[in-house]
Amino acid sequence: MSTLTNRLYRLRSRPVGEVTAENLEWTEEPVPEISEGQALIRTHYLSVDPTNRVWMSEMRSYIPPVELNAVMRGAGVGQVVASMRHDLPVGAHVVGLTGWQDYCVADAAHEDFPFTVLPDPLPAPLPVFVGVLGHTGISAYLGVEFGDPKPGETFFVSAAAGAVGSIAGQLAKRRGARVVGIAGGAEKCRYVVEQLGFDACVDRHADDWKAQLDVATPQGIDVDFENVGGEIMDHVLGRLNIGARITLCGLISEYNDYDGNNAGRGLRNVSQLLMQRATLRGFIVFDHVDRYGEIIGELSQELAQGSMQSEDTVVDGLENARLTLNRSIAGEYRGKVVVRVAD
Amino acid sequence: MSTLTNRLYRLRSRPVGEVTAENLEWTEEPVPEISEGQALIRTHYLSVDPTNRVWMSEMRSYIPPVELNAVMRGAGVGQVVASMRHDLPVGAHVVGLTGWQDYCVADAAHEDFPFTVLPDPLPAPLPVFVGVLGHTGISAYLGVEFGDPKPGETFFVSAAAGAVGSIAGQLAKRRGARVVGIAGGAEKCRYVVEQLGFDACVDRHADDWKAQLDVATPQGIDVDFENVGGEIMDHVLGRLNIGARITLCGLISEYNDYDGNNAGRGLRNVSQLLMQRATLRGFIVFDHVDRYGEIIGELSQELAQGSMQSEDTVVDGLENARLTLNRSIAGEYRGKVVVRVAD
Helix, strand or coil, X not given: CCCCEEEEEEECCCCCCCCCCCCEXXXXXXXXXXXXXXXXXXXXXXXXXXXXXHHHCCCCCCCCCCCCCCECCCCEEEEXXXXXXXXXXXXXXXXXXXXXEXXXXXXXXXXXXXXXXXXXXXXXXXXXXXXXXXXXXXHHHHHHHHHCCCCCCEEEEECCCEHHHHHHHHHHHHCCCEEEEEECCHHHHHHHHHHCCCCEEEECCCCCHHXXXXXXXXXXXXXXXXXXXXXXXXXXXXXXXXXXXXXXCCCHHHHCCECCCCECCCECCXXXXXXXXXXXXXXXXXXXXXXXXXXXXXXXXXXXXXXXXXXXEEEECHHHHHHHHHHHHCCCCCEEEEEECCC | CCCCEEEXXXXXXXXXXXXXXXXXXXXXXXXXXXXXCCEEEEEEEEECCHHHHHHHCCCCCCCCCCCCCCECCCCEEEXXXXXXCCCCCCCCEEEECCCCECEXXXXXXXXXXXXXXCCCCCCCCHHHHHCCCCHHHHHHHHHHHHHCCCCCCEXXXXXXXXXXXXXXXXXXXXCCCEEEEEECCHHHHHHHHHHCCCCEEEECCCCCHHHHHHHHCCCCEEEEEECCCHHHHHHHHCCEEEEEEEEECCCHHHXXXXXXXXXXCXXXXXXXXXXXXXXXXXXXXXXXXXXXXXXXXHHHHHHHHCCCCXXXXXXXXXXXXXXXXXHHHCCCCCEEEEEECCC
């Protein structure tokens, strides 16, 4: 094994703004030998999630920041290529925190977030297990459940063409809500309405996006599935109906701005949470591991029936992971973003 | 009746910042004759509440703004002095939206917020019925119920020496929580700790108030009873524990800043609502009229037993109401603030 080379990213400094090559060093190291209680996993696809950016900062978060000089943390799917563990047999496909590297040694250090062995034969392509049948799909499912849109209510979702938003809107539509999204650019908006079946989608890049949003939500907003925060969320707060629910899943607009003290622009229109007697609930998917099986089962069925659509954007090459994250946060992609590391 | 003079405030323009004499005109008019279905109420005490300031603005709120040139809306307690209504007999003491005036004609215009006749003989001094046994006490009770502090948890309340905060902290203390407040000035802090029995109180006027707050909440914050917003709330967000509850009762720091578009500084530290999986609930006491009887009963008992303390700041003279509101929002008073209009 020691002849294998591990290409990987190490976090050398904490970025402010976009992640630079100095912040996140791209390097090569020998793959370590495994010993008792360890398995070696070859990463096939790396999941690129805005929350990766949070992990690089010292923002007080749901998980400790990646330590300086450590391998960048990240979720991925891969295959066990060597093993001294019975629960991770050679050949098994697994999903877990592979890190931003070709090869990951799975051992006790992973006990908080253990690897999960995927069914054999695989019921879906590998990227799906970090997407709609992984933490993004489960996040969408939980957030819709928490927001609880009723038939006839208006459900709004930001980053509507993104991995979570695209699934969340489809799930809300199934509950009989009017579903309105916001996404960057006319092409994404078309995708959201024509492919995903949303009732409307506001183009964030249009000068009149606020007016578009007002027109698209003539009855106000009952549920906001929030992925972005900042200016969009502020405008949404001004459209809330009495008793509105906000399911706070992400704040992508803030992640690049954390400088050790403040996290971005924040919100101005907080008073509307009070005036409209809104309930806001922040949630992190990892708190709900006990629900994963049930939710994956339900989402699998939807996919199998063709009643739900998901799309992956696959970027080739681990060496492109850093730029892919920057671009993902800038809203350049559609659907779930993964980096293909190996096949 | 037509020989009587009504001194009153009319809203002539919408204030930005403190309320000026131009915004809120102090004037005299004859008291109108009452006709069938009307009663005339003499205001005895006017309730001065930060929310009065919201009503002067066009901020989207839980109640329409006071119309320009209309009498300023406000809660008060008074006595029926003339009546052509069976439900409001002459001599009865009542609580309701008297407006900022000596005399109020109670008629169909009040049907959304009808006057309530108080028990005879009065079980407590009149100001109490707009205070601890009125909407402020009920707000405190409901907010504590929503926040649901458990024994050993840390309950934090802003504007702790104020009408709502002082009651909220005492109620949370009875549930076995560690209760920490923040108030402006050493004297108020002493009052909060020594008289009201809070475990600690942070002096908002001290340069090191943030450090004081950290020291006073060594186990973090599980429940935030929020009355103020802005910088204080941002710091509190940074102290939240996982699963924290924020009961959003007021945002006093924002009310003066609404300029028709934006409402003040807002919040920067929104990401902590997500990272700590917090739940925030905005509420307005008027939504819970069905609970008033039960809650007033419970609070009455606490007062009668001497197990709860409340304090009123009484400012003499209706002509001082405007300045009293400005000073109340600036945090110059302790406890419930009322203006004595007549005895």
